Amino acid sequence: MRTKIAIIGAGPAGLLLGQLLHRYGIDNVVLERHTGEYVLGRIRAGLLEEGTVALLDEVGAGERLHREGLLHEGIELAFGGERHRIDLYEPTGKTVTIYGQTEVTLDLMNARRAAGLTSIYEAEHVKPIDFDTDHPRITYVKDGVTHELECDFIAGCDGYHGVSRASVKPSAIETYERVYPFGWLGILSETPPVSHELIYSNHARGFALCTMRSTKRSRYYVQCPLDDHVEEWPDDRFWDELRRRLDQEAADKLVTGPSIEKSIAPLRSFVAEPMRFGRMFLAGDAAHIVPPTGAKGLNLAASDAHYLAQAFREFYDEKSSAGIDAYSTRALSRVWKAVRFSWWMTSMLHKFPDNGAFGARIQLAELDYVVNSKAAAASLAENYVGLPF
Structure with a gap:
């Protein structure tokens, strides 16, 4: 088999790249070691x-997003028992949309299937x-048979x-890496969100986040030690701990219920440089990881796919290698800004074991400055809604 672009990985980065390339008339094949259901x-x-969102619209995968996604114009920072709203729209003219990554992946899968493009799932021993x-x-193995896929370029989007x-x-x-000394314990529940906007809470007991997937499904997180196990956190313990880390109004409004998913995720910042190696390019989590505090992971994968698709388009349409030569530098410039922002949000909101009382007071001073300085709030908003591609 032969194609122009071989894409390893059927997550959002690989699928979005594939749809962009298809739109530009560039043949591509996606290889994925797991099943689509997995x-x-x-x-x-x-x-x-x-x-x-604009990229998903461009490839025809945004219809359900606009119908079901929740548009947000602000977030709330909670500390000292009070909540403070940060307006995202006023200083930037931009919003963010709450729409699950699983739904994005499904929409891209359906768009790829509708276009009749080749996706090979359960491709083992990809090399x-x-x-x-x-x-x-x-080379890869499918159903016990070894296959070879020839191509012009390889896009590594496999996490x-x-x-x-x-x-x-x-x-x-x-590689550059910082591993944070805590994790996020998260649950998903069929309960209405405690607030119509996200609440980021700095508390002496640890960080907490109130977010949602829809008006009827909530996602909550609490900071926990890295060596904790999900089994140690029955639902009642989680809800009790979350209440303690919220302001009184939010705690009183919190609707609890059985969890339908529960997991602990470690936090790390990671960047690999460069993102190009001959005719293989890295994109998304294969090249960089950010803590979820800044909500940048999926969005960085999208911007990587955009930069790489544009580079391939320039190569085939204009017979120029300038785009692929500049891809790594261009993508990493945006990546490092997102890494900085995610590190800053994480540092400001979490309880660090070694920070002590001094560190805790510095965090409160930083939060107080952000919510009371128009310039500081605007800087947070500018980064949160996303720097330009």
């Missing part, structure tokens, strides 16, 4: 910047080969634990 079973965040030559290829980055010689790549 991919859709991964619960992830769901806050979309306007730029991400990118000769990507440092002019003739890259990928943090994927084969793409792991196939690069260690001497050719540099």
Whole structure:
């Protein structure tokens, strides 16, 4: 089999890239080691910047998003027992949309299927080969049979634990990482949200976040130690702890119910440089991870897909390699700004074991400055809604 672009990974980055390439008339094949059902079973965040929404519209995958997504013009920061609203729209003219990553993935899967494009699920032992030559290829096993996919370029969109980055010689790549000393315990419940906008809470007991998937389905998080286990957190314990970390009004309004999903996610910042290795390019979580505090992970995957699709379009339509040569630098410029913002939000809102009383007071001073300074609030808003692509 031969194609122009071989895409490893059928998550949002790979599927969006595939749809953009299809729109530009560029053949592509998606390889995914899991089943489609497994991919859709991964619960992830769901806050979309306007730029991400525009890309989904561009590839014809935005109809359900506009019908079911929740448009937000602000967020709330809670500390010292009070909540303070940060207006996102007034200083930026932009909004964000609450729409689950699972739903984004499903919409992109359906768009790809409707276009009749090739997606190979349960492709085992995927291996990118000769990507440092002019003739890259990928081998994989499907139903016990080994296959080879010849291509012009490889797009590694297979996540943090994927084969793409792991196939690069260690001497050719540099990584930067910060592992945070805590995790997020999150639950999903069929209960109405406690507020119509997100609440980010700094509390002496630890961070908490109130968000939602719809007007009837809520997503809540509490900071927890990394060595905690889900089994140690029955629903009643979770709801009691969440109430303690909210202001009184939110605690009184909180509607509880059985969890339909519960998990603990570690937090880390990670960046791999460069994002191009010969004729293989990394995109999304394969190249970078950010803590979810800044809501940037999915949106960075979308901007990577945009930059890479534009680069391939320029290569095929204009016979120019300028776009692919500049891809890594261009993408990393936006990535590092998002990493900085996510680190800042995480540092300001969480309880750190080694910060002590001094660190806690610095956090409160920072929060007080943000909510009382028009310039500081505007800076938060500008980054939260997403810097330009």
